[in-house]
Amino acid sequence: WLGLISAGAIAIILAFVVITIRRTPGNPVADIERALAAGEFVPYYQPIVDIRSGQLRGAEVLVRWRKEDGSLVLPGAFIPLAESSGLIREMTRDLMRRVCVEAGSVIGCRPAMKISFNFAGQLFGDESIVKDVRKIFSGSPIKLSQVVLELTEREPIENFTETRQVIAALQGLGVRIAIDDVGTGHSGLSYMLKLGVDIIKIDKMFVDAIGTDRNSTTIVETLVDLAHNMRMDVVAEGVE
Ligand code: MN
Numbered sequence: 387w388l389g390l391i392s393a394g395a396i397a398i399i400l401a402f403v404v405i406t407i408r409r410t411p412g413n414p415v416a417d418i419e420r421a422l423a424a425g426e427f428v429p430y431y432q433p434i435v436d437i438r439s440g441q442l443r444g445a446e447v448l449v450r451w452r453k454e455d456g457s458l459v460l461p462g463a464f465i466p467l468a469e470s471s472g473l474i475r476e477m478t479r480d481l482m483r484r485v486c487v488e489a490g491s492v493i494g495c496r497p498a499m500k501i502s503f504n505f506a507g508q509l510f511g512d513e514s515i516v517k518d519v520r521k522i523f524s525g526s527p528i529k530l531s532q533v534v535l536e537l538t539e540r541e542p543i544e545n546f547t548e549t550r551q552v553i554a555a556l557q558g559l560g561v562r563i564a565i566d567d568v569g570t571g572h573s574g575l576s577y578m579l580k581l582g583v584d585i586i587k588i589d590k591m592f593v594d595a596i597g598t599d600r601n602s603t604t605i606v607e608t609l610v611d612l613a614h615n616m617r618m619d620v621v622a623e624g625v626e
Pocket residue numbers: 446504536566
């Protein structure tokens with residue numbers, strides 16, 4: 387009897403512990419998962435302007451975590467965890483779908499306008515993303531030729547061959563690829579350029595220092611020349 391009772395008691399205590407752990411805030415990955423299901427990750431739009439004409443050329447989508455109480459969390463606080471847990475993939479797909487819904491008609495009727503998304507390096511390491519991108523935009527007024535996907539130079543590329551193939555397949559859809567944060571990485575620009583990208587985005591760090599630091603000015607000039615020689619477009623970050 388005693389044995390039965392204590393076995394029952396242990397089972398109840400165990401069940402209680404499991405439920406408590408699940409509900410306790412402090413499991414950050416579970417928090418992200420829940421927020422994702424609740425649609426709390428929302429797009430913000432960073433304009434990209436033509437420096438000659440002053441015209442709007444498009445926008446870069448930046449993710450914000452808008453919590454139930456209305457507070458906003460910046461990506462630095464959740465993207466690393468989203469990446470290490472693998473949730474980044476669903477987060478990115480969700481963001482693309484949202485942009486299609488809320489800005490699809492506005493962007494779609496201006497074919498020259500581009501819309502950029504930040505893609506974690508790991509997304510370029512898996513071919514199935516090509517299908518995802520095609521599927522998401524095929525049901526939207528946004529044409530694939532308006533889509534730009536940004537790959538950061540900040541982190542090393544894990545599988546160069548695979549990444550290069552995925553980039554080529556995406557470009558086959560009409561999508562353009564940008565190297566983000568150029569000048570901050572350790573991979574070396576020539577290595578990154580072997581990926582066959584269309585656009586380089588010069589990191590804010592260099593742009594900020596134009597006019598005050600001679601090296602930065604020279605680096606920016608060199609990058610612009612290089613991009614033009616390689617028939618790539620240039621975006622300067624942080625000009626605002
Ligand atoms: Mn970016």
